[in-house]
Amino acid sequence: MTEETVAKHTCPDCRWLEERVDLDEGLNFACAKGRLGSGSALLTRTPCRDFAAPARPPARRHRAAPARPWSPFLQTPDPDGLRAWNRDRKELLPRPKIMTEHDAVRRFVKDGDYVGFELYGTVRCPLSIVREVIRQGRRRLRLLGQGLMDVDLLIAAGAVAALDLAYVGYESHGLSPVLRRAVEKDGLPAKEWSNGALAWRLKAAAMGLPFLPTRSMLGSDTLRSSGVSTMRDPYTGVAVALLPALSPDCAVVHVQRCDVFGNSQIDGVLGFAPEIARAAKRLIVTTEEIVRPEFIQSAPERTVIPFYLVDAVVYAPFGAHPGETCGIYRRDEEHVAAYLAAIATADGTRAYLDEWVHGLPDHWAYRRKVGFERLAGLAP
Amino acid sequence: MSAQAEELLVAAAARLMTGRSTVFIGTGLPMLAAALAKRTCAPELVCVFEFGGIGPALERLPRAVGESRSFERAWAAEGLAGVMETAQRGLIMDGFLGGAQVDPYGNLNTTVIGPHDAPRARLPGAGGANDVGSLVWRTVIMMRHERRRFVEKVDFVTTPGYLDGPGARERAGLCPGTGPYRLLTDLALFDFPAETRRARLIALQPGATLEGVRAETGFAFEAVPEPETLPPPTPEELAVLRAAAGMEAAA
Numbered sequence: 001m002t003e004e005t006v007a008k009h010t011c012p013d014c015r016w017l018e019e020r021v022d023l024d025e026g027l028n029f030a031c032a033k034g035r036l037g038s039g040s041a042l043l044t045r046t047p048c049r050d051f052a053a054p055a056r057p058p059a060r061r062h063r064a065a066p067a068r069p070w071s072p073f074l075q076t077p078d079p080d081g082l083r084a085w086n087r088d089r090k091e092l093l094p095r096p097k098i099m100t101e102h103d104a105v106r107r108f109v110k111d112g113d114y115v116g117f118e119l120y121g122t123v124r125c126p127l128s129i130v131r132e133v134i135r136q137g138r139r140r141l142r143l144l145g146q147g148l149m150d151v152d153l154l155i156a157a158g159a160v161a162a163l164d165l166a167y168v169g170y171e172s173h174g175l176s177p178v179l180r181r182a183v184e185k186d187g188l189p190a191k192e193w194s195n196g197a198l199a200w201r202l203k204a205a206a207m208g209l210p211f212l213p214t215r216s217m218l219g220s221d222t223l224r225s226s227g228v229s230t231m232r233d234p235y236t237g238v239a240v241a242l243l244p245a246l247s248p249d250c251a252v253v254h255v256q257r258c259d260v261f262g263n264s265q266i267d268g269v270l271g272f273a274p275e276i277a278r279a280a281k282r283l284i285v286t287t288e289e290i291v292r293p294e295f296i297q298s299a300p301e302r303t304v305i306p307f308y309l310v311d312a313v314v315y316a317p318f319g320a321h322p323g324e325t326c327g328i329y330r331r332d333e334e335h336v337a338a339y340l341a342a343i344a345t346a347d348g349t350r351a352y353l354d355e356w357v358h359g360l361p362d363h364w365a366y367r368r369k370v371g372f373e374r375l376a377g378l379a380p
Numbered sequence: 381m382s383a384q385a386e387e388l389l390v391a392a393a394a395r396l397m398t399g400r401s402t403v404f405i406g407t408g409l410p411m412l413a414a415a416l417a418k419r420t421c422a423p424e425l426v427c428v429f430e431f432g433g434i435g436p437a438l439e440r441l442p443r444a445v446g447e448s449r450s451f452e453r454a455w456a457a458e459g460l461a462g463v464m465e466t467a468q469r470g471l472i473m474d475g476f477l478g479g480a481q482v483d484p485y486g487n488l489n490t491t492v493i494g495p496h497d498a499p500r501a502r503l504p505g506a507g508g509a510n511d512v513g514s515l516v517w518r519t520v521i522m523m524r525h526e527r528r529r530f531v532e533k534v535d536f537v538t539t540p541g542y543l544d545g546p547g548a549r550e551r552a553g554l555c556p557g558t559g560p561y562r563l564l565t566d567l568a569l570f571d572f573p574a575e576t577r578r579a580r581l582i583a584l585q586p587g588a589t590l591e592g593v594r595a596e597t598g599f600a601f602e603a604v605p606e607p608e609t610l611p612p613p614t615p616e617e618l619a620v621l622r623a624a625a626g627m628e629a630a631a
Contacts, residue, residue, distance in 0.1 A: 119431065119446055120446060122444060122447070123431070123444060123446040123447050124446075145505070165505045166505055166506055166507060167504050167505045167506065167507035167508075168504055168505060169503070169504025169505070169507075171407040171408065171443065171444050171445070172407070172408060172443055172444075175501075175502075175503060175504060176504070179502055179504075180501065180502045182502075183499060183502035184499055184500070184501065184502055187498070190502075190505075192491055192496075192505060192506060192538070193505075193506065194506040194507070194508060194509070194510035194511045194514075195430055195460055195464070195506070195507050195508040195511060196430075196460065196461070196464035196467075196508060196510075196511035196515075197510070197511070199459070199460040199461040199464065200461060200464070202461075203461050214468070215468055215514060215515060215553075215554070215555050216464070216468070216510060216511045216514040216515055217510055217511075217514060218514060218540070218552045218553045218554050219514075219537070219540040219543050219548070219549060219552025219553070219554055220506075220510055220514075220537045220538065220539060220540045221491070221496070221536045221537040221538065222491070222506045222510050222536075222537070222538055222539075225496055225536075230553065232553075238553070239552070239553020239554075240553070268432075268448060268451055268457050269429075269431045269432030269433055269446060269450070269451050269457045269458065269459065270432055270457070270458060270459035270460075270462075271431050271432065271446060271459055271460055272459060272460045272461060273459070274459060274461075275459070275460075275461055324447060324448060326447075326448045326451075327448070330448075331443075331447065380448065
């Protein structure tokens with residue numbers, strides 16, 4: 001590039017500077033701070049030095065649209081808002097994003113946010129982030145309730161204001177006593193969805209659409225209670241339910257391995273990781289292993305989540321404990337049994353949270369408390 | 381439910397999988413039935429699990445629909461949306477579901493007991509059951525037979541059966557040609573004839589009587605004249621089943 005044009009814009013990294021450099025007619029910009037010497041070649045965008053500094057309150061115009069009165073949903077679909085967000089707020093070049101659970105939650109999970117955790121409670125679920133969210137005392141979260149321990153722990157900690165609920169239960173171990181107490185006694189509001197519906201809602205957002213038609217949910221109270229509209233398809237006359245796009249403010253996915261930029265591989269079933277990663281405004285990836293970028297590049301077809309979707313990479317070995325991560329460790333049945341015994345009562349749940357969440361500063365301390373030998377013994 | 385009743389139910393469900401191709405397997409009893417069927421009457425059965433497992437060997441019984449065993453030695457491991465879209469395209473023939481409440485039209489409730497805004501009991505929710513009941517060609521409902529579970533009207537239609545009678549599924553816009561195929565319990569086997577779409581008793585489990593079934597059912601139902609009795613589980617089936625269940629307990 002020989003000529004640099006300077007545009008009056010806010011820097012997408014630090015949201016602080018007044019000037020940035022247009023690299024290619026409006027698609028990519030570089031932060032102009034200290035970069036305006038004549039003849040300096042700007043082939044790649046470098047991260048702004050202020051990237052890690054406490055950000056000024058971000059520009060209002062790109063915040064999630066507040067729930068509009070006519071929307072019956074916990075998170076209102078906003079495809080244009082997501083486009084603008086992706087243009088203005090995403091890092092579009094591969095840059096290291098490694099940080100701790102503490103920093104990732106502090107920066108990307110706010111009170112009142114709509115948050116989603118993939119997959120569910122005892123399978124490849126980012127529980128190290130769930131515990132950190134509780135530790136930092138987040139409140140009034142709206143939650144994607146396709147879960148188990150993740151949903152239960154957050155409800156028990158008083159962090160949840162409302163749920164989009166598909167399934168919260170322990171399968172062969174029965175109902176969730178935490179959910180029962182919250183709904184039956186405390187009136188926690190829950191909207192009903194099917195698993196497929198939640199995945200398709202995320203897929204709609206991932207496709208950049210306001211809704212996705214489906215032939216599921218029709219005729220049921222599950223549909224009526226969620227407030228979904230139906231219509232006849234104009235081409236075939238087939239009835240469809242119009243599932244509203246769901247774009248979480250922050251999503252968290254646990255993967256087997258990724259590189260420092262966030263390029264992620266998942267072994268085994270994908271759950272709804274591809275959809276939620278593309279639908280979310282902010283994405284935290286927690287990983288069992290950090291690999292060299294060359295490893296990712298040697299098999300690019302295995303990348304399920306490319307770097308530009310990712311805002312934070314958190315190195316979290318055994319991050320899904322006491323659940324399992326396919327190929328690396330099994331579910332810790334002993335811990336799960338103790339947990340299930342504890343959550344049978346409200347007091348027991350509090351004691352569990354005190355012992356395993358509030359009583360520990362971070363995931364490293366959690367692993368030490370579980371015991372490294374015991375963790376190693378969970379290898380499949 | 382006693383172990384014996386559970387074995388009756390699971391063994392009969394496994395036989396319903398004979399000659400089937402792709403079956404959608406829900407959590408709990410359907411998993412046991414699928415494991416038994418794979419080892420006995422339907423070794424080629426392609427079991428589909430909602431979080432993405434397609435055609436696992438089921439040598440070890442999954443304890444959850446997303447755990448590693450649900451795609452151990454499977455043909456494919458994809459994702460939730462992909463599996464449900466496969467069902468929406470009509471490629472999944474049967475779905476095996478459980479439930480907390482069922483009514484004569486095969487509508488299932490797994491959401492709440494009591495009103496939704498102030499429930500007496502909060503149940504897990506729809507999970508994948510609503511998608512299965514909406515999209516697969518034939519739904520087989522597996523339940524323990526108790527009067528409080530067999531009600532005239534479910535508190536919440538989590539998963540649509542025939543709703544309120546013939547034509548109701550079509551009016552609601554559900555895919556034509558889909559719906560509950562059998563209702564199997566530890567006491568009896570029901571079908572849903574096209575004229576009424578109400579559960580009709582077609583067979584009894586060993587040891588059950590028509591009067592006994594009526595006493596345990598909270599709605600009126602018809603029965604075919606002289607319903608046959610389902611064959612009891614063979615010693616071989618019981619051995620396989622107990623080995624599979626015992627393996628789960630030991631794991």
